Amino acid sequence: MHFGSACLAAQGSEAQYQRAASLGERLRGAVRGADLGYRWSEDGSRLWFERPGEDGKPAAFEIVVKTGERVASTSLDEIEADSPWALRLEPTRAWARTRRNGARVQLRFVNRTEGALELEWLDGSGSAKSYGTVAAGESRVQDTVAGHLWRVSTEGGESEALGMIEAPAGGGAVFVDGPAGRGEERRRPRRGESGPDAEELDIQVPEGERRVGRPSMAPDGKHVAYLFETAGEHREVTLVEAAPSDQLQPRAQTFRYDKPGDALDVRMPRAFSVESGEEVELDRGQFPDPWSIRDLHWSEDGTRLYFVHVQRGHRVVKLIELDVRSGVTRAVIDERPETFFDYANKLYVRHLEATDEVLWMSERSGWNHLYRVNRSTGEVASLTTGLGEETVVRAVESVDEEARTVRLRLRGLYPDQDPYHDHFARIDIDTGAATPLTFADGTHSLEFSPDGAAYVATWQRVDHAPVRELRRSSDGGLIAELSRADASAASNVLARLPARFVAPGRDGKTPIHGILHWPSDFDPSRRYPVIEEIYAGPHDAHVPKTFRLNREPQRLAELGFIVVQIDGMGTNWRSKAFHDVAWKNLADAGFPDRIAWMKAAAQQYPEMDLTRVGIYGGSAGGQNAMRAVLDHATFYRAAAADCGCHDNRMDKVWWNELWMGWPVDDSYLASSNLEHASRLAGALLLTVGAMDRNVDPSSTMQVVQALIEADKDFDLIVFPSGGHGAGSSKYGRRRRDDFFIRNLYGHEPRLESPPASHPLPQTNAPR
Template identity: 50%
Template sequence: MQALAQTAMPKAPDEAAYDRSLHLREQWMYLTKGLAGPATWIDAERYRYRRTAEGGFEFVVRRVGVSQAQPAFDQQKLASALGNTLGIAIDGRRLPFAEFEYESGERAIRAWTDSGRVRCELGDAYRCERIGDDINKSRPRAWGVVRDLSVPADDTPRRSPDGRYEAFVQGDNLMLRILASGETRTLSRDGSPGDFHDPDTLVWSPDSSRVALYRVRPGLQRRVTRVETSPRDQLQPKLQTQLYPKPGDPVDVERPVIFEAASGKRIDVPDALFANPFQLSPLAFRADGRTLAFRFTERGHQRVRLIEVDARSGATRTVVEERSDTFVNDWWQRSEFHDVGNAGRELLWMSERDGWNHLYLVDGKSGRLRQLTRGPWVVRRIVKVDEARRQVWFAANGREPGDPYMQHVYRVDFDGKNLVHMTPGDGWHEISLSPDLAHYVDTWSRLDQPNVTELRDARDGHLLAEVERGDASALFAAGYKAPETFAAPGRDGKTPIWGLVVRPTHYDPSRKYPVIESIYAGPHDSHVQKKFWPFDAQSSNERLVGAQALADLGFIVVQIDGMGTMNRSKAFHDVAWKNLGDAGFPDRIAWHKAMAARDPSYDIGGGVGIYGASAGGQNALGALEFHPEFYTVAVAYAGCYDNRMDKISWNEQWMGWPVDDSYARASGVDNADKLRGHLLLIVGEQDENVDPASTYQVADALIRAGKDFDLLAVPGAGHGVGRGNGETDRYVQRRKFDFFVRHLLKRQTPDWNQ
């Protein structure tokens, strides 16, 4: 029996196998043609996009009605000019950016590169220069809620729409300059460093009669301090600090105040409707200047209101409110709303009040809601509001048969009628509408379907032209296989849980393969890849090709979206509330067992391996603490292991406020004594996203509990430690490979120090 068991196991990977896996991305990255990314319209007739080409990528421009694409610019000339500016060799087929902006009548471009922002002239002589970030000069806010008071605010005067006045802040108070006479008036006199007027929030009414801004009581200036042990430019270590508010910390408290320009009269706004704020959205005057509005998120994320202010009296009222006993999902596009005509009479609003995220039209005066979409599916975001036709374009998932996570695009009238499905292809869709709303470019794919790009008529969605059809034949010939999609009932025995399976390139169904799960259970999204492109970075900070690289060493690697993640029902999502330690594990374990029951090669008998980064790192550690009977080997990168140690915004959204014992129950530190199995912790000492102390506190707790574990601290590395393509990243990846080969495959690894 022992001999049979040994022959059923894959052989130990040698150095050649490691080398292939560590360089798999480079080997496969440039083996496709015509895979286009989403389009960007230049004007009503032309659009541009990037597509794969032999050995790299090319940027092209297309015109509606013309079959041939034209180069967006001369990539070789640009590569030469950019290389001279950045001091590095650049291949014209592999420019160091994926997106750019035309400017100066398309005679120049701006782009972000790994070396910073650049501007390049495209004339006869291509020339490039480094440029600063002039997009936003406002004072930075840590995680959106605490201003960095070590950075001066932008006190550039803001001119009124009629050009008569300039408003600015001086010495924490609001000032007004009358341009015709040069006279300067002081509008407020009671500002102070502890209660200041913020110039970054200043807005004028359209008729220039009033100016409004937020008055701010600053929150806690908590700073995380990191030692950079091995700087490249000097021998001695450096000290780095970062403004970093954590759950429970006082945040900036904002209160709007309005001033009449002519008289200087101050109009105070009572805060009864927005007491205890976590965050207020920027102030916005309505088109008639009589009212202004802002979105209020209450501390604890259980109440969100759209509040209207009378600009003459300061009186406030609630236009629409969301309330939840768990959380109101205030994350990313879920907080979108649209003021129709900027008049306040009608608002497009998203809400989960019926158990699914849907669109509503709100009467701005009465607050009555008309539901525009309904059913057991999810509106993901508003794509475009066509006010002239009284229609809204939106992205959604779960309405079409099959995988409920596939994103499609729809259009519906403001009365909730005439819902039209605009993206008929079976896959994940991203569209770009022309400025005149006459056409749109639809780019779609699936894990097993390379990108297809189509030009469609926006009136009814009919196909005008197939713009691109990606060719991945060389990639498949090199050994790439599309992951298998699989669904099985979760913890309740009925809700389908969806995931994917990556098998070794030379998979032998007669063998048994240990299983490793790549996990990321962050409630802010769903995370299992749906698009074809296997080189995309996912929220788990893993690419499919990264999973393939690990699988090729003798494993089956899977990704799963369990309960507690987004883009299903409200009840599905609510599992995460004050419960991040759950991480959907009961659903994941049920999924694994269902997969093993149908596939004899899927070997979970000796325990399942697991790895993840950031929230996924927290999840990977949690697997060995809360489910050690099932998960036996874990590699955890850059984890937020205790939600009290991590950034304020993400953690209070899901774990709530005030900080209570639910934080301790989910803590990888407080539960360190429960750990069983083999653990490798990996941390970048300069992690700017998660306080690196979170990892060291886990290590301290494990030591005090007498637990064995491995710790790899990487000098100079940040939050993306081990997830790039440099030599340091490959070293970290190799250490992950070694850990699973030794402890899950139970084979000897090469002697790397030989």
């Protein structure tokens, strides 16, 4: 039993801190078969895969995709260089970087050269991080994520990049014999991009403007379009690094950082005759105050230029058609939601030249769907509104113009499942008929065979380890179950897996989804303080849906807390009305739904003590966490807020204007923690990295000044060299842990024998 020793390690003791720190080590090996590999043959006719064997070691198989016939094969550790399943380095590419994140996998690097090799991971910006070396003749298994890019180089001062590999789904064995060759430094221009003629045109640039981006050449070569930019204010932020690691004296860093309401760069399209160089006089009345002009596209005959206009304030989005023969512009599509158009996540346009149509994403029905629009007549046909009452399109995965089908990632496809589960379906562009590709009660990811005839579907939940299935693309039919991860050994470490819970929100009917994490020494006869990890950013939904036991909330729970994560109203990927709660109202943060959810959860789980509730979060979550003890201190006793954007006027322009609108108005003041700091009525820990380039750290310091002027008690930790998220560093986590032990258990942390009973400390507003 897990709770037999609960009383031996009093809450917040040094022993509990050590147990929390050892969580990852204690869970090592607790899940078998979650990260086993698989690999397609070049023609897609066979699949090599691993699954847990009876002896606990991976067993490898090959499967004939067409028949499902299965035969024993060579394991990942035994794959030889001449195996059809071996991986090779690809040529090094300029500006290469990691572009996607998939499931956790392993790569086995086999060094067949005469010298040591250095392994480097290339992050999302292309920066390289060394992960050590592999000696000549040796091999090494590297944990990674499908889609991550790795570069292999010779070791030493005169190092040479030999090549790179993008980790495939399932991982694999990479054999390095020598250089992979030199990659293409320049890709071929796509249709509508510049060719040499466009670059050489002598185009007059108006005073005060500059040409930006690539010119877009019409297919017939008669016209070319450019974007011209007028410079805005270009606000700068200066940070002072008080304790540099390489020198004694402080130094300043200054960088561009536009904020809400600033005068921004403005881009406008201009079209020119290639023969004469004369500009096409066009009517710009259709696209005033542009936030962005994007997705330039020419009609097949070169007479019409299309582009997307997002108006500043994000309440008007249009697909504009420019007839270059006359200069006349018109709106093919004109979206004008009452609140905001989520251009950052839901703007999708794909032109179908053969039928003079465009695929367009919109929430005009109240849910995010995909539409087919005739560019000439404006006739609209919905492709996905018939899929289900609460189905939303999460993303367009691929379009097959010849077959007239589109593959979509969907949420809410099955009414009896969690609406945040990712599912997939193929849709007929002409009829809207759907072929579901995923079926299980879990969130899915897909990996297709090279010929597209089959795919591996991996599904999982927070309370269900991953299952991999091989399915047919034609009808989604099951060919074979490949592997089923075994998490039974986790019960030797955790008293309970994370639990899913659903309860009505503020309106008494809308389902609100969340999860609970329990201490590994959980004792059902006791009552535990509750801590919420919050991130209410409207750009996404944030409660985990995949299976992973060693998350930060579980580590925190080890100290004697029940930790919860909830997606309240105002977050993304439900109905438009659900999302709209955030419009000009970031202060709301879904708190009425979160509180209702916790009260309902406590009815089912009476071990939750709602007289002792804490909350923590970073970035937008930092703003949310502090707001909890400004507006809801009768429920939340203590809040830890890291790197918060405490006043949305101080934060980056794109994120804040998307949800708060433009021009800046009184709604910004209403959602500002700075303006309402005097209402603080709970314990507050503020942390900030002085070198944060994501959220201006002055936002936290302004709140600090306001709290001082209001004579409020609070704690502040400044990380002089810390960046964004410094409060989640090892030191920051330890101080946050201490803060919650003091304020939710009422005694000093890490004592050998904490008192059996103790009064809770007084906060800014005694309860």
